[in-house]
Amino acid sequence: MSSITGSGTLSLRDNGGTVEYNLNNTSWSAVSAWPIIIVNDGINTLKVLFTTDITLTTSSQYFICGSDSIQFGDTVLNADGSRPIIAINGVGSYPGLIQNGTDVTNGYTNISIYNLNIVSLTSSLLNNGGWIGQTRFANGATDIVPEL
Numbered sequence: 001m002s003s004i005t006g007s008g009t010l011s012l013r014d015n016g017g018t019v020e021y022n023l024n025n026t027s028w029s030a031v032s033a034w035p036i037i038i039v040n041d042g043i044n045t046l047k048v049l050f051t052t053d054i055t056l057t058t059s060s061q062y063f064i065c066g067s068d069s070i071q072f073g074d075t076v077l078n079a080d081g082s083r084p085i086i087a088i089n090g091v092g093s094y095p096g097l098i099q100n101g102t103d104v105t106n107g108y109t110n111i112s113i114y115n116l117n118i119v120s121l122t123s124s125l126l127n128n129g130g131w132i133g134q135t136r137f138a139n140g141a142t143d144i145v146p147e148l
Helices: none
Strands: 002-006 009-015 018-023 036-040 046-050 054-056 063-065 070-072 085-089 111-114 117-121 144-147
Touching: 002 018, 009 054, 036 046
Parallel strands: 002 036, 009 046, 036 063, 046 070, 054 085, 070 111, 085 117, 111 144
Antiparallel strands: 009 018
């Protein structure tokens, strides 16, 4: 499990099958372990932007909200009118892209999801899971905006 803490913009990309990230236009680093806990330590919303299409190939490749005020995806489409594609490829019992709350913990507030295109390639969902939100997504939370 990895943790990324910061404010501003967290960018993600697929670089030849390796998912990499940078925070506020710093150098790119490979994601070392999945899932990734994302924590906003700033006053404003932390934007998690997908700069390329990304392919996920294991059930542990997902994101965990570790604080309030996180935005996944951009409020505008790509310049060509498309959305970033997040492909779930060959994964059985995928739990969902984003965990925000569980059956024993409440989710964080002010979590937004914009303009992401989730595609299943010979994959299946975990019981009661969803391609975007995991089971119990936003449990006890407020101000959740899923605009896909």
